[in-house]
Amino acid sequence: MILRILLFLIINFGGLFIGGLFTGEGVPSDWYQNLNKAPWTPPGWVFGAAWTTIMICFSVYMAILWKKITLKNLLYLYIAEFILNVIWNPLFFHFKWINVALLSISLLTILIIYMAVSLRVEMRYKTLLIFPYLIWLIIATSLNGYIVLYN
Numbered sequence: 001m002i003l004r005i006l007l008f009l010i011i012n013f014g015g016l017f018i019g020g021l022f023t024g025e026g027v028p029s030d031w032y033q034n035l036n037k038a039p040w041t042p043p044g045w046v047f048g049a050a051w052t053t054i055m056i057c058f059s060v061y062m063a064i065l066w067k068k069i070t071l072k073n074l075l076y077l078y079i080a081e082f083i084l085n086v087i088w089n090p091l092f093f094h095f096k097w098i099n100v101a102l103l104s105i106s107l108l109t110i111l112i113i114y115m116a117v118s119l120r121v122e123m124r125y126k127t128l129l130i131f132p133y134l135i136w137l138i139i140a141t142s143l144n145g146y147i148v149l150y151n
Contacts, residue, residue, distance in 0.1 A: 004066055008059035015086045016051055022090030031096065038146035040139075054133045061129035068122040077115055084108035092144070098151065102144045109137040 026032065027044045042050075065074060084104055092101035112134050120127045 001063060004063035005059055008062045009055065011082070012055040012059050015082050016055065019086045019089035022094040024093055026093055029093070032093070035147050036150040038143050041143055042139075050132075050136050054136055057129045057132050061123070061126065064126055064129075065119060065123060069119065077111065081108065081111055081115075084111065098144065098148050102141070102148050105137065105141050105144050109134070109141050112137055 020026075027047075062074075062078065084107055088101055088104050088108070091097050091104055112130060116127055116130045116134060123129075
């Protein structure tokens with residue numbers, strides 16, 4: 001179990017790292033600073049704290065789930081989640097395709113909702129481990145949506 005958690009931690013934080021490579025200047029960039037952002041946009045440090053918590057919880061969730069369901073189906077869900085998560089940064093910050101980034105994060109949110117709902121029987125109370133991810137995605141989707149609507 002510990003090895004599976006470590007493996008998912010490495011993969012998940014690796015995905016954040018890869019996405020981060022495409023962030024460029026990111027939040028401090030002139031482009032981002034000049035966008036009309038939602039009034040509920042959290043300060044920059046919240047993003048790092050949120051993603052650290054999310055990836056720890058999600059790694060434990062995936063490590064537990066790995067033993068409970070058909071690996072082939074879980075692998076497809078996980079690969080889709082990983083790709084959607086990683087591509088948001090380049091779509092939003094590098095290419096500045098805020099509409100496509102909104103589509104990406106919306107699909108990721110739907111996928112995480114699907115995972116939480118469809119796997120709740122196998123995971124029971126451990127489904128709570130995916131809630132930080134889901135809550136953050138709802139917030140992040142609303143932030144991206146606001147930027148699409150007001151820029």
